Amino acid sequence: MKLVRKNHRGYTALYAEKLDTTLTTEGDSKESFYIGPLADDLNQWPLEEDLPSWRSTMETYHQKLLSAVTKLLSLIALSLKLEEDFFEKVGALIEPLAFIRLLHYPGDLNSSSEEIFGASAHSDYGMVTLLVTDGVPGLQICREKSKQPQVWEDVPSMSGAFIVNIGDMMERWTNGLFRSTLHRVLQPRQDRYSVAFFTNPSKDCTVECLESCCTESCPLRFPPIKAIDYLEERLRLTYGL
Ligand SMILES: O=C(O)CCC(=O)C(=O)O
Numbered sequence: 263m264k265l266v267r268k269n270h271r272g273y274t275a276l277y278a279e280k281l282d283t284t285l286t287t288e289g290d291s292k293e294s295f296y297i298g299p300l301a302d303d304l305n306q307w308p309l310e311e312d313l314p315s316w317r318s319t320m321e322t323y324h325q326k327l328l329s330a331v332t333k334l335l336s337l338i339a340l341s342l343k344l345e346e347d348f349f350e351k352v353g354a355l356i357e358p359l360a361f362i363r364l365l366h367y368p369g370d371l372n373s374s375s376e377e378i379f380g381a382s383a384h385s386d387y388g389m390v391t392l393l394v395t396d397g398v399p400g401l402q403i404c405r406e407k408s409k410q411p412q413v414w415e416d417v418p419s420m421s422g423a424f425i426v427n428i429g430d431m432m433e434r435w436t437n438g439l440f441r442s443t444l445h446r447v448l449q450p451r452q453d454r455y456s457v458a459f460f461t462n463p464s465k466d467c468t469v470e471c472l473e474s475c476c477t478e479s480c481p482l483r484f485p486p487i488k489a490i491d492y493l494e495e496r497l498r499l500t501y502g503l
């Protein structure tokens with residue numbers, strides 16, 4: 263039963279995605295399943311009789327994580343000396359483009375190429391990502407993404423905790439004050455599973471540098487852009503379209 267990806271929902275096969283668009287390799291050695299906003303009816307669900315309660319479990323997870331992200335965004339707003347509901351007021355949370363991605367990295371691929379990653383180096387595209395992993399190592403971050411050579415550090419898995427990644431749209435909003443996290447996943451030696459929850463602003467929300475983040479010493483780095491335009495371009499590159 264494979265519900266092949268349509269409208270960025272459903273199943274994506276091994277090697278279909280390449281997160282580091284500078285690599286010349288085939289693609290990342292992971293397979294995944296996407297579940298997007300619940301309201302628009304575009305999600306692809308397995309039959310209830312094949313996977314009883316799966317849909318309702320995923321819908322509950324989506325709702326709970328969106329509510330956690332909403333709280334996190336109000337803390338981010340306060341930390342930027344903005345009103346608590348700033349991200350609501352700019353329209354980011356009207357119909358946020360929030361996606362669950364269920365990920366599987368097969369452990370038995372025995373690839374000899376050092377250039378094949380479970381997930382090649384990238385930063386997530388949106389506001390923030392909440393990530394849970396099954397404890398199998400592989401995830402790494404690079405703290406100083408513009409320095410060469412890049413230094414990669416393992417990210418330990420903590421049971422009961424989320425890993426939180428800042429995304430590129432948050433970096434654009436804050437003119438780089440909040441830096442998006444460059445990360446990757448090495449090809450694991452045993453099966454590895456993780457669940458990411460990506461949050462992008464609503465499609466018509468304009469992501470533009472906050473006034474307080476643009477100064478003479480820190481001039482504007484990114485022009486304003488509509489969330490959907492930014493997201494679609496990043497997805498286009500990731501899938502080599
Ligand atoms: O599997 C992981 O730990 C990370 C996944 C990831 O970075 C992504 O899907 O964007």
Ligand SMILES: [Fe+2]
Nearest residue numbers: 384385386445
């Ligand atoms: Fe990621």
